[in-house]
Amino acid sequence: VLAGIYSYGLDAYLDVAPMLSPLSFTDRSNQAVYKCFQHLFDEKKIKQLDESSFFSVAKELGYTWLIEKREEVNHIKSIFNTHILLENIPLFSGKIRRLEIARDLRRAMQDSDIQLSELEGDETVEHILGIPERCIFDFTAQLIRDGGNEPRLISEGMREHIIHRMDNPVEQVGLPSPWPIYNAAIGGGWRRKAVSMIGSRSGVGKSMLADNAAEHLAALKVPTLYLDTEMADEDHWYRVGANFADVKINELETGSAGKDPDKRQRVMEMLKRVEGAPFHYLNVSGNAFEETLAIIRRWIHKVVGFNEDGKTKDCCIIYDYVKLMSGEDLKFNVQEYQVLGFMMTSLHNLAVRNDVPIFSLIQLNRDGLDKEDASVVAGSDRVMWLTTNFAIYKPKSDEEIQSGGTQDGTHKLVVIKQRHGPGMSRGDYINIYMDGYKARVTEGKSKYQLQKERENAEAINPRPDEVDDCPNIPFGNTDEKERAEEQPIL
Structure with missing residues (x-):
């Protein structure tokens, strides 16, 4: 994989970068070599690698032992002189990634092994089975989680996500309750x-x-x-x-x-x-x-x-x-x-x-x-x-x-x-x-x-104003009524 990246430059690196990191390699020298490649592509914006650029950045990153020890120099030259087909690089990268996953899982299972060794025999079978299951399921969830652990620009992926939502609208974001x-x-x-x-x-x-x-x-x-x-x-x-x-x-x-x-x-x-x-x-x-x-x-x-x-x-x-x-x-x-x-x-x-x-x-x-x-x-x-x-x-x-x-x-x-x-x-x-x-x-x-709703209903059909009871309200002209009462009946 390292030989392929050196030979084909940025094209090969972009294929393997999402899968690999320096820790994907078990050999200390290979970890340092990949770190140098990573720095040249990501920071120096170099598209094609060469020996002088590599040795310069190795010294810059503090990996002077790569260029001072004869066995390390011979190892690096063997990487530079190895030829590999471009289409085979992702295949070998996938193999390295799968081996890395296996190593990570073994480390995760060590915690489960410690917990299992501390059991006293009073625990239920469900509890015992839950110890390795929790380890496996948590590891799986971590493995498929997007984004990784590195900070990134908030805009990264935002455009695609928002446009996808607009092209595929839903009534609501979450699962609907009955209310x-x-x-x-x-x-x-x-x-x-x-x-x-x-x-x-x-x-x-x-x-x-x-x-x-x-x-x-x-x-x-x-x-x-x-x-x-x-x-x-x-x-x-x-x-x-x-x-x-x-x-x-x-x-x-x-x-x-x-x-x-x-x-x-x-x-x-x-x-x-x-x-x-x-x-x-x-x-x-x-x-x-x-x-x-x-x-x-x-x-x-x-x-x-x-x-x-x-x-x-x-x-x-x-x-x-x-x-x-x-x-x-x-x-x-x-x-x-x-x-x-x-x-x-x-x-x-x-x-x-x-x-x-x-x-x-x-x-x-x-x-x-x-x-x-x-x-x-x-x-x-x-x-x-x-x-x-x-x-x-x-x-x-x-x-x-x-x-x-x-x-x-x-x-x-x-x-x-x-x-x-x-x-x-x-x-x-x-x-x-x-x-x-x-x-x-x-x-x-x-x-x-x-x-x-009740306020609107009252505005359309207002209640009648309250009126005090007035039993002695006079009707007609009071003076004419009094004169009529004073006239004698014939």
Whole structure:
């Protein structure tokens, strides 16, 4: 390869530069030679190499030993005098690159080997398998990641990317949730390489939100993995079935839906629809968080797959919900907020390295009953740092329901943080109607939208001005009436 670059100059170098670096070579002398070639082409802008230029730049870069030691000089001259066909240079470069990948993987696997040697035998099989799997998957994600580690001009690749977007427009950047106003507020749905989060108090309906999100994405044929830390799969069967079949959960649980021919028909159609949906589910309660991450990585590689360019195909991971999985998480005197911070860091890193969107839920602390800001999240600082957007889901207060009735919504979704998108005005929220009978969560209009509509309606049809009761209002001419009363009746 080095001989080919020396013989054919810039043309050969441009073919191999994207694949190779000085560290791609194992021999110290070859590393120095390639570094000199690289400097001549990239910095000196030379198109064709010659001996004098090479020896000059070797001295300039501090590689004087290349030209002072006889064996090094002989090695360099052998490179200069070797002939190779131009079309064979990329083939040998690819071989060098593959050998470099093998060496890098061996180094990465050494960490896994150390972790495996420290096992005590109490770990689960999933945990043991997750150690080398994590190493392999992280290494693969790093390998296919674009851009490398070198700084570059912000404009590099920008023109092609923007023009491609204009030539291939999409309705929104991320995967759409079932709630359009929410999508717009956070900047176009759930984006890749990001963790989107919604928090609520216990029993408010986090899992129902997650079910509706998974159903919506699966209906769009987007592979969706729902990881649940609490409920059993049968509970989700009834919820998903009730929503799709438009029957009550209780009618499925008791089987009474089968007595009505129309409902039975809808249930049978629902079953066909669900069976054909790419909706994957697993209860991970009791699993160590590292095991859950390994499950996600395996699902991405085995079920979702990659495009020809190495990019992960469209998919979504729903994690319900971020919390301590067991007391083991605190056995090393680690605070709860630190463990939650580690979990969020791991989720975020997984989303970035695998180029996938993650929709997660979290339980709010007691402040979530009244406050509507980031402080209501347990371990708020560390959790909020790594979320791309965050919203609070809670029941509307009595005063809020009285102002518009339950037809406007039973719950509200308050967008607190968004890295993309316009967000929402202070005090505004999205009205949500939750039908608990059918496990259905429907988005209404925002608070300010409804206020504006009512103000416009009143401007077109204003209310009549209030008039005080005046029972003694005289009619006609008072003086004439009094004179008529004074005249005698004939």
